[in-house]
Amino acid sequence: xxxxxxxxxxxxxxxxxxxxxxxxxxxxxxxxxxxxxxxxxxxxxxxxxxxxxxxxxxxxxxxxxxxxxxxxxxxxxxxxxxxxxxxxxxxxxxxxxxxxxxxxxxxxxxxxxxxxxxxxxxxxxxxxxxxxxxxxxxxxxxxxxxxxxxxxxxxxxxxxxxxxxxxxxxxxxxxxxxxxxxxxxxxxxxxxxxxxxxxxxxxxxxxxxxxxxxxxxxxxxxxxxxxxxxxxxxxxxxxxxxxxxxxxxxxxxxxxxxxxxxxxxxxxxxxxxxxxxxxxxxxxxxxxxxxxxxxxxxxxxxxxxxxxxxxxxxxxxxxxxxxxxxxxxxxxxxxxxxxxxxxxxxxxxxxxxxxxxxxxxxxxxxxxxxxxxxxxxxxxxxxxxxxxxxxxxxxxxxxxxxxxxxxxxxxxxxxxxxxxxxxxxxxxxxxxxxxxxxxxxxxxxxxxxxxxxxxxxxxxxxxxxxxxxxxxxxxxxxxxxxxxxxxxxxxxxxxxxxxxxxxxxxxxxxxxxxxxxxxxxxxxxxxxxxxxxxxxxxxxxxxxxxxxxxxxxxxxx
Amino acid sequence: xxxxxxxxxxxxxxxxxxxxxxxxxxxxxxxxxxxxxxxxxxxxxxxxxxxxxxxxxxxxxxxxxxxxxxxxxxxxxxxxxxxxxxxxxxxxxxxxxxxxxxxxxxxxxxxxxxxxxxxxxxxxxxxxxxxxxxxxxxxxxxxxxxxxxxxxxxxxxxxxxxxxxxxxxxxxxxxxxxxxxxxxxxxxxxxxxxxxxx
Numbered sequence: 001x002x003x004x005x006x007x008x009x010x011x012x013x014x015x016x017x018x019x020x021x022x023x024x025x026x027x028x029x030x031x032x033x034x035x036x037x038x039x040x041x042x043x044x045x046x047x048x049x050x051x052x053x054x055x056x057x058x059x060x061x062x063x064x065x066x067x068x069x070x071x072x073x074x075x076x077x078x079x080x081x082x083x084x085x086x087x088x089x090x091x092x093x094x095x096x097x098x099x100x101x102x103x104x105x106x107x108x109x110x111x112x113x114x115x116x117x118x119x120x121x122x123x124x125x126x127x128x129x130x131x132x133x134x135x136x137x138x139x140x141x142x143x144x145x146x147x148x149x150x151x152x153x154x155x156x157x158x159x160x161x162x163x164x165x166x167x168x169x170x171x172x173x174x175x176x177x178x179x180x181x182x183x184x185x186x187x188x189x190x191x192x193x194x195x196x197x198x199x200x201x202x203x204x205x206x207x208x209x210x211x212x213x214x215x216x217x218x219x220x221x222x223x224x225x226x227x228x229x230x231x232x233x234x235x236x237x238x239x240x241x242x243x244x245x246x247x248x249x250x251x252x253x254x255x256x257x258x259x260x261x262x263x264x265x266x267x268x269x270x271x272x273x274x275x276x277x278x279x280x281x282x283x284x285x286x287x288x289x290x291x292x293x294x295x296x297x298x299x300x301x302x303x304x305x306x307x308x309x310x311x312x313x314x315x316x317x318x319x320x321x322x323x324x325x326x327x328x329x330x331x332x333x334x335x336x337x338x339x340x341x342x343x344x345x346x347x348x349x350x351x352x353x354x355x356x357x358x359x360x361x362x363x364x365x366x367x368x369x370x371x372x373x374x375x376x377x378x379x380x381x382x383x384x385x386x387x388x389x390x391x392x393x394x395x396x397x398x399x400x401x402x403x404x405x406x407x408x409x410x411x412x413x414x415x416x417x418x419x420x421x422x423x424x425x426x427x428x429x430x431x432x433x434x435x436x437x438x439x440x441x442x443x444x445x446x447x448x449x450x451x452x453x454x455x456x457x458x459x460x461x462x463x464x465x466x467x468x469x470x471x472x473x474x475x476x477x478x479x480x481x482x483x484x485x486x487x488x489x490x491x492x493x494x495x496x497x498x499x500x501x502x503x504x505x506x507x508x509x510x511x512x513x514x515x516x517x518x519x520x521x522x523x524x525x526x527x528x529x530x531x532x533x534x535x536x537x538x539x540x541x542x543x544x545x546x547x548x549x550x551x552x553x554x555x556x557x
Numbered sequence: 558x559x560x561x562x563x564x565x566x567x568x569x570x571x572x573x574x575x576x577x578x579x580x581x582x583x584x585x586x587x588x589x590x591x592x593x594x595x596x597x598x599x600x601x602x603x604x605x606x607x608x609x610x611x612x613x614x615x616x617x618x619x620x621x622x623x624x625x626x627x628x629x630x631x632x633x634x635x636x637x638x639x640x641x642x643x644x645x646x647x648x649x650x651x652x653x654x655x656x657x658x659x660x661x662x663x664x665x666x667x668x669x670x671x672x673x674x675x676x677x678x679x680x681x682x683x684x685x686x687x688x689x690x691x692x693x694x695x696x697x698x699x700x701x702x703x704x705x706x707x708x709x710x711x712x713x714x715x716x717x718x719x720x721x722x723x724x725x726x727x728x729x730x731x732x733x734x735x736x737x738x739x740x741x742x743x744x745x746x747x748x749x750x751x752x753x754x755x
Contacts, residue, residue, distance in 0.1 A: 111577040111580075111581065112577070112581060115581075183585075183588045186584065186588070187581050187584040187585055187588070188581075190580065190581075190584050191577045191580045191581040191584065192577075194574065194575055194577075194580045195574045195575055195576065195577040195580055196574070196577070197574060199572040200572070217584075218587075221584055221587045221588040221591065222587065222588075222591050223591075224588075225588045225589070225591035225592045225595075226591055226592070226594075226595045228592055229591075229592040229593075229595035229596055230595065232592075232693070232697075233596075233599065233693065236682065236689070236693055240682050240683065241682065241683030242682050242683060242688075242689040242692075242693065243683070243685070243686050243689045244599060244689055244690075244693075249608060249685065249686060250603070250606045250607060250608045250685075250686050251603075251686060251689075252602070252603075255599065255602060259595060259599075262595075
């Protein structure tokens with residue numbers, strides 16, 4: 001199942017088996033193995049990105065700290081942001097999409113299995129390229145240096161004159177490479193969902209997870225491609241002396257901002273829509289009710305997809321756009337809140353009157369609901385342009401988007417890990433340690449990101465490597481760092497729980513949650529061919545129909 | 558595995574979904590369109606903003622002949638696919654070779670234009686904003702033409718050795734979608750670079 005089990009197999013069996021096993025994993029085109037490779041790869045980078053975050057938080061725990069140099073601090077926030085978005089969040093969501101979509105729509109594999117493998121290895125080598133900059137970032141000088149231009153790499157900081165050596169080139173090329181991987185996966189997800197559904201599964205009977213990943217993949221096509229184009233331009237500027245973002249030759253630094261955020265804002269929804277998908281699968285099962293308002297959920301997802309394409313310049317209110325531009329982007333940004341709010345009410349409607357079971361996946365989803373709501377509310381605050389002028393590039397913004405990404409996306413992801421772990425490994429996780437992980441992580445999360453809003457409101461800018469004592473920021477920064485350390489401990493418990501349960505957990509059986517979607521109809525872990533015979537479905541909850549032939553769903557849908 | 562036994566097989570007789578090749582190619586074309594859109598936006602944004610010459614008006618000439626060649630290659634590739642669908646392999650090879658030739662003429666014409674601009678007019682990618690946006694937009698398109706030509710040539714070799722038969726019509730058609738896309742992009746590039754931008 002994982003690299004650990006590979007290593008264990010090596011101890012007990014001759015070395016030829018190890019190389020065979022490695023060979024079979026490296027050359028695999030099976031969507032389940034590629035999904036697990038994506039997930040393991042993302043966990044590796046999650047640990048690396050987490051260490052970078054911890055280094056920053058230790059540096060900021062007291063004023064005038066000398067834990068790292070300003071240069072290192074710049075590299076840490078650049079690498080932390082780039083790693084977490086491109087090499088943790090995207091791969092882990094692609095991993096779950098890869099693993100789950102064919103199983104949920106009754107297909108034997110993705111539409112293009114070899115394209116799938118190709119996309120994964122592009123993403124993997126993109127990450128290696130980024131981290132190779134620590135060794136090779138200065139080119140021929142021997143000593144390397146990591147990118148330090150920030151994760152959105154504004155011009156003219158990325159120009160040759162201001163970013164010597166090759167660290168920015170590594171940044172640009174690695175995102176170019178992994179961008180191609182993302183586009184390949186998106187093509188694959190759409191083709192799979194459109195062309196490989198089992199008989200009877202019309203679009204209106206698809207699990208919501210498939211619907212939301214369909215929208216996510218369409219957004220990847222439209223949002224990641226502009227980033228790819230912008231990276232090509234940046235490479236032309238840096239390698240061939242072009243002038244796209246070179247203000248001295250008449251080029252525009254603001255154009256880079258537009259191009260980056262045309263990618264950057266939809267990217268948030270590329271990440272959060274799969275998180276919605278997890279919640280939409282987990283909440284009904286642990287409420288013992290079908291999802292409330294299925295068609296509205298689909299419509300809201302598509303609505304978010306459309307509206308989120310037209311909000312990008314709310315990242316640029318302080319650049320000095322026209323009042324029409326400001327008004328337009330403030331209004332569209334507020335409009336995104338409408339379909340998102342619909343979703344939150346639908347999840348609440350699903351839970352309302354249900355027989356709630358507070359298992360670990362459900363706990364994470366409930367926390368997701370509260371925290372994502374608060375993240376959305378600070379988002380509405382920041383969408384008001386005058387408020388934004390005051391707080392842009394402060395710790396308030398950092399707190400806001402970490403509330404979205406950690407409080408929303410990561411919590412939903414933890415829920416998904418616990419929910420599908422029995423299917424992927426065939427064994428149950430330890431519920432006690434799962435709950436311990438949950439409560440510790442909730443504590444750490446709120447200590448860190450609730451209190452991070454306050455120094456932002458008090459004027460502390462983001463990306464400063466240290467600060468003066470006595471500005472009222474000291475206590476808040478101390479609390480924030482303590483919270484970060486607690487989160488670190490919680491994540492260690494999570495990883496330990498999964499590793500332990502992989503070998504010692506009790507057997508899960510095919511369907512431990514008494515769930516309703518097709519992945520629970522096959523054995524755990526599923527056989528390589530998924531379904532010995534392709535299933536036929538007649539409703540949105542095919543397993544409910546099987547378990548309750550006297551009262552099947554298709555009579556009512 | 559157990560699903561087959563627990564799910565009653567009451568199949569509706571007709572269950573057909575779109576072909577994965579066409580859907581996949583449409584997705585790729587969508588992504589490519591987004592990439593081209595960004596380059597076109599950059600081109601339009603920088604029209605008339607060059608700080609020094611040469612300006613487009615002074616150096617650009619309308620590539621009418623090359624344009625006719627590229628656009629008519631869309632017609633010939635369509636004829637080739639129709640011939641393949643009818644099973645006449647000789648006609649397929651002929652039309653395919655014609656498509657390959659027309660595409661190559663276009664690429665050679667672009668190469669000659671660039672040679673003229675670089676050596677006679679002194680315009681390179683680093684000369685001014687016009688050079689930057691012109692070479693990158695036209696170059697991005699020329700790169701796609703080159704990829705298309707490699708594909709056309711590979712399929713032509715397959716056809717010569719008799720590997721391509723009538724039952725491959727749909728796969729060849731998926732490739733033709735890419736070639737049509739390259740042609741449509743040229744209409745946009747031509748309009749922006751040689752009509753609006755001049």
